[in-house]
Amino acid sequence: xxxxxxTISREFGTGARTIGQKLAEELGFVYYDRAIxxxxxxxxxxxxxxxxxxxxxxxxxFLFNIATSAYIASGINLQYTVPVxxxxxxxxxxxxREIAAKDNCVIVGRCANYVLSDHPDLLRVxxxxxxxxxxxxxxxxxxxxxKTVEAELNKIDKGRSSYYKYYTGxxxxxxxxxxxxxxxxxxxxxxxxxTLADLAKEVxxx
Amino acid sequence: xxxxxxTISREFGTGARTIGQKLAEELGFVYYDRAIxxxxxxxxxxxxxxxxxxxxxxxxxFLFNIATSAYIASGINLQYTVPVxxxxxxxxxxxxREIAAKDNCVIVGRCANYVLSDHPDLLRVxxxxxxxxxxxxxxxxxxxxxKTVEAELNKIDKGRSSYYKYYTGxxxxxxxxxxxxxxxxxxxxxxxxxTLADLAKEVxxx
Numbered sequence: 169x170x171x172x173x174x175t176i177s178r179e180f181g182t183g184a185r186t187i188g189q190k191l192a193e194e195l196g197f198v199y200y201d202r203a204i205x206x207x208x209x210x211x212x213x214x215x216x217x218x219x220x221x222x223x224x225x226x227x228x229x230f231l232f233n234i235a236t237s238a239y240i241a242s243g244i245n246l247q248y249t250v251p252v253x254x255x256x257x258x259x260x261x262x263x264x265r266e267i268a269a270k271d272n273c274v275i276v277g278r279c280a281n282y283v284l285s286d287h288p289d290l291l292r293v294x295x296x297x298x299x300x301x302x303x304x305x306x307x308x309x310x311x312x313x314x315k316t317v318e319a320e321l322n323k324i325d326k327g328r329s330s331y332y333k334y335y336t337g338x339x340x341x342x343x344x345x346x347x348x349x350x351x352x353x354x355x356x357x358x359x360x361x362x363t364l365a366d367l368a369k370e371v372x373x374x
Numbered sequence: 375x376x377x378x379x380x381t382i383s384r385e386f387g388t389g390a391r392t393i394g395q396k397l398a399e400e401l402g403f404v405y406y407d408r409a410i411x412x413x414x415x416x417x418x419x420x421x422x423x424x425x426x427x428x429x430x431x432x433x434x435x436f437l438f439n440i441a442t443s444a445y446i447a448s449g450i451n452l453q454y455t456v457p458v459x460x461x462x463x464x465x466x467x468x469x470x471r472e473i474a475a476k477d478n479c480v481i482v483g484r485c486a487n488y489v490l491s492d493h494p495d496l497l498r499v500x501x502x503x504x505x506x507x508x509x510x511x512x513x514x515x516x517x518x519x520x521k522t523v524e525a526e527l528n529k530i531d532k533g534r535s536s537y538y539k540y541y542t543g544x545x546x547x548x549x550x551x552x553x554x555x556x557x558x559x560x561x562x563x564x565x566x567x568x569t570l571a572d573l574a575k576e577v578x579x580x
Contacts, residue, residue: 291560296549343502343547348569349555354497355577362576363554367569371561
């Protein structure tokens with residue numbers, strides 16, 4: 169029987185990491201977030217810092233395409249010339265598949281809903297929240313400068329959206345890519361955890 | 375204290391009407407769906423049939439804009455020349471506001487999430503489902519012809535999307551317009567009802 173896997177995609181500042189941790193605790197699942205970066209770094213030889221930042225940088229499709237065309241034109245075999253950001257994605261995807269094969273788990277970010285789309289026992293979650301609450305959380309909990317927080321938040325979301333589009337060909341916030349999308353501002357973190365835990369217990373027959 | 379209102383927007387064939395009815399029953403709320411059409415017909419003098427079909431027809435923005443420009447150019451006051459489909463929308467919106475002022479209720483369709491966006495005690499739901507399950511439901515429960523069902527279903531969804539865009543300026547399936555979006559194929563109708571009822575009880579303090 170396949171392991172039970174919950175993937176959580178999330179806007180920045182929604183409290184999704186806390187939701188994921190509490191959800192994993194409630195269900196007795198293993199929680200994976202930054203550990204994926206470390207495992208992917210070991211696998212690929214890339215630095216953990218590069219892999220972490222890769223998800224929140226807007227990928228430059230245009231330059232990538234130019235480079236790809238140049239490779240093709242020069243007759244070089246693409247499998248030996250994978251750009252370094254794509255190597256990071258491939259390493260993380262391999263790690264995500266290995267994790268799903270090993271544990272009942274909650275995985276945050278990294279297009280895991282897409283990477284595991286064929287996994288038999290999967291619940292795909294998206295967490296969004298009201299902008300003012302996200303800004304407040306970024307200032308009070310993550311220490312962002314109130315003067316620049318909104319621009320930073322928008323930049324990170326834009327990077328996640330672009331990263332998702334680049335690797336999946338689909339839209340990050342397209343509800344069709346998820347089984348449940350929740351607004352964590354509607355009732356708060358603990359209610360979001362309860363809603364997701366109750367749903368997961370029913371879906372997975374726990 | 376304001377009444378507690380749940381709006382349900384939905385793709386065609388997702389079982390959202392059944393979900394709405396069972397949810398209203400579970401919470402002791404009044405369920406409104408087609409009754410809105412009758413009330414709007416009485417208010418506007420338009421036929422119930424016209425009002426019902428209006429929601430699922432793709433509005434012809436281009437012709438509407440042409441017509442509007444012609445009115446403006448001719449100096450006619452627009453408030454006396456509102457197109458008939460807009461009259462239907464305005465009458466339904468008035469009915470929706472009256473209902474929300476009168477009862478704790480569940481309202482299905484008709485851009486109620488948008489019409490009531492300033493309502494203080496509101497839970498905005500979107501129900502989607504997997505395409506194959508929606509097709510099966512349309513054939514088995516609604517009697518659609520298997521040969522044409524997918525085209526019919528796509529046409530109705532396209533009409534709803536266009537109607538929403540025309541009247542709200544926003545996208546029908548943009549998750550930011552809802553507090554929770556659920557895939558009713560993930561666990562079925564009764565689990566969807568349970569998830570929404572449990573959430574509503576917490577959000578509304580019932």
